[in-house]
Amino acid sequence: MRNLAISEGLYKWHNRNIIPFNYKQPETLAERELELAGLLIYKCEGSKARGSLDVTCADPKVILKYLSYLRNICCVQESKISLRLHIHDSMNVHEAIEYWTKLTGVPPERFGKTYVKPDLGKKRKYPFGTCSIRFYNIRLQEIVLRKLEELQL
Numbered sequence: 001m002r003n004l005a006i007s008e009g010l011y012k013w014h015n016r017n018i019i020p021f022n023y024k025q026p027e028t029l030a031e032r033e034l035e036l037a038g039l040l041i042y043k044c045e046g047s048k049a050r051g052s053l054d055v056t057c058a059d060p061k062v063i064l065k066y067l068s069y070l071r072n073i074c075c076v077q078e079s080k081i082s083l084r085l086h087i088h089d090s091m092n093v094h095e096a097i098e099y100w101t102k103l104t105g106v107p108p109e110r111f112g113k114t115y116v117k118p119d120l121g122k123k124r125k126y127p128f129g130t131c132s133i134r135f136y137n138i139r140l141q142e143i144v145l146r147k148l149e150e151l152q153l
Contacts (some may be wrong), residue, residue, distance in 0.1 A: 021140045022075040031073065035147075038069025042144055043153050051138040056086075058126035060103055066133055067104055076135060084112040087129030088119035097129040 026032040041062060047054040055066045070076045083106050087096050093116070097108050112134065 019145055020077045020080055020137050023140065023143050024073050024075055025071065034065075034069055035073045036151075037065050038073060039144065039151065039153070041066045041069070051136050051141055052136045053137065053141055053144065054132055056130055056132040058130040060126075063100075063104065063131050063133065070133070070135060075142060076137075076140070079110075079138075080135060081106060082110045082112055082130040082134045084115070084134060085129050086115045086117065086132070088124075089116050090119040091127070091129060096128045098139055100131050105129075 024031070026035045041055055041057075042053065045055045045057050045062065045066075046052075047056075053070070056062075057063055057066075067081070070081060071078070083100060083104065085093075085096055085100060087093065093114050097114070098109055100106070100111075101108055
C-alpha cells in the first residue's frame with residue numbers, strides 16, 4: 001500500500017499544474033479508425049517499457065499517423081512530446097532535424113540527442129534516418145494496454 005502512495009505522489013509531482021492527456025472516446029468512424037491505427041502502431045512499433053508510449057519508425061506516414069493519434073485521440077500535452085533521431089554518419093544531422101521538424105511540427109528544442117551510427121554503405125529508403133516519438137505516462141499506457149487487450153491483441 002505504501003508503494004502505491006509513493007507512486008501516486010511521484011505521478012502528481014511530475015505532472016503538477018498540467019493535465020498530461022485526456023483520452024477521447026472516438027465519436028466518428030474517422031476517429032475510431034485513427035484510434036485503431038494508433039493502437040496497432042504502438043503494438044507493432046512501440047516500446048513496451050513501463051510508462052513509455054514511444055514509437056520508433058523511419059516511415060514518415062507511420063510517424064504522422066501515430067502523432068495524430070497522440071494529439072487527437074489521446075489529447076496529450078504537446079509540450080510533453082519529444083523526438084529522437086537515429087541517423088548514419090554519412091547523413092547531415094541538421095538536415096535530418098529540419099526534415100522531421102517540418103514533417104511533425106515538433107520544434108528542434110524538443111529533440112533529444114541524435115544517435116549517430118557508422119554508415120555501412122547500404123542503400124536507404126529513408127534518407128533522414130529513424131525517428132522516435134517519445135512520450136511517457138503510466139496512466140495513458142495503462143489505457144492503451146487495456147484497449148489492446150479488449151481487441152485481443
